[in-house]
Amino acid sequence: MGFAGGGSNNSILVNGCKNLENLTVTLQVTEDLIEVNNKGFSLQLNSYPQPTAITPNSTQDTTFPGKIVGQLNWFQYLIIVANNQVTFEIQYWASAQSYRTAGPNNNPPEIRWPPRYTPNPANTSPWLPVFPNSSITGTVVGSTASNTVVAGSVITIKLPTDSNGNVTGATFSITDPGGKVQSASTQPWKNYAGQSEPADYALFPIYGFQADLVSAPGLPCTFSSGAGTLTYSISQGALAVQAASTQCSSVRQTPTGESSNTIYREITPASGATVSQSVYVPQLLSYGDPNLPGAVANPVGVGFAGWSAFMLLFGGQNIYGQSRIYAVDGQGQLLAYADAGTIGNVSSPVVVGFGGWLQFKFLFGGWNTDGQGRIYAVNDQGQLLSYGDAASIGNVSSPAIVGFGGWLQFKFLFGGRNATGQGRIYAVNDQGQLLCYTDNGNTGNVSAPVIVGFDGWLQFKFLFAGKNQLGQDRIYAVNDQGQLLSYTDNGLPGNVSAPTTVGFGGWTDFKFLFTGTNELFQDRIYAVYA
Known part of the structure; x- marks a missing residue:
């Protein structure tokens, strides 16, 4: 069996460019996941919206020349083990240029909307334009003994969809070897942040994704131990690795910025409503x-x-x-x-x-x-x-x-x-x-x-x-x-x-x-x- 990649470079799975319905990603841990400096890690579901995914929170001023105004190109769903907590995070990205002012020591810059533009929802940025405060975050488990996830644990991300294939929410869970389940789900997004948003403002379909076992955001990650099985399933159709000749969108499929020393095996079977792959931490x-x-x-x-x-x-x-x-x-x-x-x-x-x-x-x-x-x-x-x-x-x-x-x-x-x-x-x-x-x-x-x-x-x-x-x-x-x-x-x-x-x-x-x-x-x- 060959290799699909490593770290932030895993196979992209699609269903013939159709909307992915009720996608579930599961990591069955078979060898303790241990980060050498106890910094933790994240399981990231990086998914790609259909080209019709347009956010109202954008302007011509924040759009690169020649690009579609409001075009979304990358959705991230993260379950994060760090700081003795298990949390989740959701980010919807647009490949947008932006107005900037210098941050501390001129780095990093602060990303802003154009002058006199008021985004709805408030507190969003041109690069993360859909949800307030740049992303949706929440605590899945209040605390953990360490940032190690032991063998026998199961980590799951589920994306339910409506009849049009739009992702309507997300559920994140972690199950310990004894069967105890800790989970959390997002609120209905049309009412998120305690206000009525424009109808379906955050409902978009996705056509493809890759799952990556990498660092927690902003932290280094080198595993000294770890292995497991990643399983992917949808309720309709069949998943298969996207071939170069069948790429579904001209919008760039952005990889995550986090990485690690994990290695992914090939997807098996080659096509199916449920497919899987092994993930390893190399010892040498x-x-x-x-x-x-x-x-x-x-x-x-x-x-x-x-x-x-x-x-x-x-x-x-x-x-x-x-x-x-x-x-x-x-x-x-x-x-x-x-x-x-x-x-x-x-x-x-x-x-x-x-x-x-x-x-x-x-x-x-x-x-x-x-x-x-x-x-x-x-x-x-x-x-x-x-x-x-x-x-x-x-x-x-x-x-x-x-x-x-x-x-x-x-x-x-x-x-x-x-x-x-x-x-x-x-x-x-x-x-x-x-x-x-x-x-x-x-x-x-x-x-x-x-x-x-x-x-x-x-x-x-x-x-x-x-x-x-x-x-x-x-x-x-x-x-x-x-x-x-x-x-x-x-x-x-x-x-x-x-x-x-x-x-x-x-x-x-x-x-x-x-x-x-x-x-x-x-x-x-x-x-x-x-």
Whole structure:
């Protein structure tokens, strides 16, 4: 089964461009939904009105040239879990230009109607023109123990329609694993805000939608856990994924501005009054370091469940120079995976050797002075062994001994390259010095160490080497504040660069953190949450 997208990019479903009647969206949670910083999340039903959807709350002054005055193009129905509450929000959007005045510090601007124009309802904006106060909001559940939604829970959004297919309201509910239902519905919209509005002023049909499991509005969202099934149903007709050749409207189908690291599977069946898709939180994430202070690329979900169960994960290359993600399972097997560089597209594993890999204190990938990819291991006698992965089942070389013992003394031991691209074995001794060795590729033939950094290297939770997105070799370290720091080894004693901060913290939340290269030859930082 393939993938429909991720985060804010899910499939758009339609019923042959007809009005969708009595649409229901349900998320059956099968694995606890946990946001790493307890910021919460939202389930957003982003729907698209028929081209006939026109609001009276608009003017030529607030309409882009060439666009229809009052044209609505995007309806949002959100159920939000945040701040230990579950709330709902509804927003009807028009793609309108507007008059603006500066807000605090000139950002964000305040969006206003033209001078002397009085909207009805009051307190609406040109971009959110239908409901007062920019949106309809309300509390579904007064409070929750946390912003986690546990497995067995069900989240539902229902849009009832009238005989003309107009959406007449919305019901939001959350059901806990014990069957307790908490729900809320909007008031009849023609009387909303305690006044009689123009007849049917807020009744419009929709022809298509996409559902997204993303952040709460205005907040970041990275799930460390989560999975479920999204089910969609209508009372008449059949839902199917909108094809490019059958797009129902020339009005832009706006995606939500919120995002997350969720992944969506394909819709099944291909067509039906009720269809569904799986949603996952990938466990193995792939980041890019753009080598800019505080910057890190949004993660790509490489693999789904099971990665946190491994005893060890690291990156390396086989003897043919093919980059691999290596994993040691609970039986001591060493498995080699290839990352294709696209969502969820990781290869089936190849078994490297025939077990026994749990015996080693250190196990990591690196290169000798000939540039050959090696798997390094330290046995209980303190010997550093070098293996070659021949890339076929069980086919690993006999080990070469690198140096003559003493490798158990180190706190950190990992492979990398210095700034000139020379393969190095890095080690941190009990004085906190970072040492650099060269494996000359012959039994016992290892160089005398060079001191890369003089002290302080014992403080880090993670220490490993890799490349940033510019292809520059780096030594990465995670400090006790959760910052990921990037250093350069300039190849001279003590000559290590000042660090650059990668991202904005949270890196201590991971169980595994290492680097590698995908099959698109992109250098990546891989991470698995605990």
